[in-house]
Amino acid sequence: MGCPMLKIAFFFHLFFSSALCISRDSQGFEQASGARTLTQEIPHNHEVHCSRERSRVAWQIIEEYLMPFVDQEEYQLPSKCRLHPDNDMFREQEQHKVHVDTNEWRCGFCKKSFRAEKFLDQHFDNRHYVLLNNTHGRCLADLCGGLHCDQMSEFKKAKKCNPAAVARNRHQCEGLADSCFPVSQGQSASHLHELFLRQFCDAHTCNGKQKPFSRGGKKQSSVFYLAICVLTLMLLPVFYLLVFLHQREMKKGIQDLKRIPKAGRKTKPS
Structure with a gap:
C-alpha cells in the first residue's frame, strides 16, 4: 500500500512542479513582451548634451547681427566655420517648426500640433531624434560665450x-573671426x-565701454526703415495741404492785383 501511494504522490509533485514552471515561464514571457510593447509606445528621451534654447539664441544672433553683412558682401561662409548653418545640429528641426498661432505650433515632419514651442521641442527629441547629427563641433550653444548670448536673454542678471x-x-570670438573670415581669402573676407x-x-572687456552689436543688424534696420515709412506717410498729407493752401493764396493774390488797377484807374480828360 505504501509503495503505490508514494508513486501517486510523486506523480502529483512532478505534475504541479511542471505546471508551476510553465506558468512562471509564460508570465516571464508576457512581462518581457509587455516591456517591449511599452518601449515601442513610449519612446526614449534621448539625452543630447547641447542646449537647444541657447543654440536657438546663438542662431538668432548670427542671423540678425552677422548674416545681413555677409549677404551684403556676397560672401560664402566656409564649411569649417562653426557659424555655418550646416554646423547647427538643430537647424533642420528648427526649420520644420510651423508657428500657426499664439498657442499652436506644428511639426513640419508629421504635422502634429502642440500648445507651446517647448512641447514641440520635446516631440523632436522623442520622435525625430534620428534627424540630429550629434557630432562634435555642431553645438551652437558652445559659442554663446563669444557671441554674447546672455545679452539676448529676457531675464539676464x-x-x-x-x-x-x-x-x-x-x-x-577671435578664433571664430579667423576661421570664418580668413583675411587671405580676399577683400570681402577682410571686411567681414x-x-x-x-x-x-571688442565688447569682451570689463570696462563696460564697448557694447556688442554696435553696427546693429537686420531687426534694427527694418525697424528704422519702418519708422521712416510711417513718418513719411504721416507728413505727406500735411505737405500736400500746405502746397494747396499756398497755391490758393497765390491765386487769391493775383485776382486782387487784377482788381486794383480797374478800381483805381482815372478817366482821361476829353
Missing part, C-alpha cells in the same frame, strides 16, 4: 565681470573679419 571668463570668450571683431569681440 547683472554679474560681476570675471576677467578670466572675458579673456576666454574674447579668445573664442574686421566687422566681426568690432561687432562681437
